[in-house]
Amino acid sequence: MVDSSRVLEQAEAMLRRVSPEAQRMRVRARKRRRAAFFRRFKLAVMAALAVLIGAGILVALNISFPVFLAGLVAIFVALGILFWPSAPEPTADTLVQSEIKALPQQTEQWLERQRPALPAPAQRLADGIGVRLEALAPQLATLDPATPAAYEIRKLIGEELPELVSGYQRVPASLRREERNGKSPDRQLVEGLEVVESELARMTEQLASGDLHRLATQGRFLELKYRGEGEG
Known part of the structure; x- marks a missing residue:
């Protein structure tokens, strides 16, 4: 069969x-x-x-x-x-310490190495995020790293995205498709990456329009705690 x-x-x-x-x-x-x-x-x-x-x-x-x-x-x-x-290649720990202008490319390189370990839908989203990071890089080249807008961007692609992917990878492979509280870790990862991609699109658009205040103050929610049964 x-x-x-x-x-x-x-x-x-x-x-x-x-x-x-x-x-x-x-x-x-x-x-x-x-x-x-x-x-x-x-x-x-x-x-x-x-x-x-x-x-x-x-x-x-x-x-x-x-x-x-x-x-x-x-x-x-x-x-x-x-x-x-x-x-040395960028790691989840070193991304947060990267200069803001180098962060998109380093995050892209890090995400590219994680891609083979992700489920198929998440791989497609990782490719889309890579394209978004490519578009974002020229805009960050001249962005003051001390601004709240730079902080929000660093938090998203230097902290939250790596934490999302690393959290998923800590879940045993045998449990990634099992539903827990209505969602499997695979589904949670995909939904989290969808949020990241939409946020990157919003940030790129607002940076292009010069609306840094709105970029820094608009509220966001990103669920990042994906743990297996053994992690409480």
Whole structure:
């Protein structure tokens, strides 16, 4: 007998692969990796050239310096830069400490890594949130981090969103589809992400219109406490 739930999961996985939001986020992730590689490659080349130029200056000053040694140093410096460990990936704990202008991209990167562990409907919402964060980033580049508006944005994408996803991940996988108080953890996660996405849309619109006061004072409600049976 065909497992209908398995068939549904496979169909949803196919939809995720072809959805515009998912494709857009994959393209952005590839661009980030490519840009990071070329930045490091450029730095490695410049450092190697600096070593060779320094060796040339020593030779011009009649200071004995083996040419082959300069070449070896240049190679080791370049390789060291290329293979030096990258900066640590953002975590739920470090997001709240990020600068406001860097927060959208770092939250997007963090959410991208959590995506495979989320149920299919939540993955689609995570893709949509990633697109919203992309649109929000240029607006936060010039936003004063001391304003109440910046506080509200930081609270939503630096605290509440990570807490929502991390809270869901703490629930044992076997309990995520079981209803408790009328809703399963899967359903609660989806509803929470829907709220986050709608809030990001509202914030982006109000930042674009310059309505910072309304952004900072409009009331919101986001249910974030998703716990398994073993967590009380």
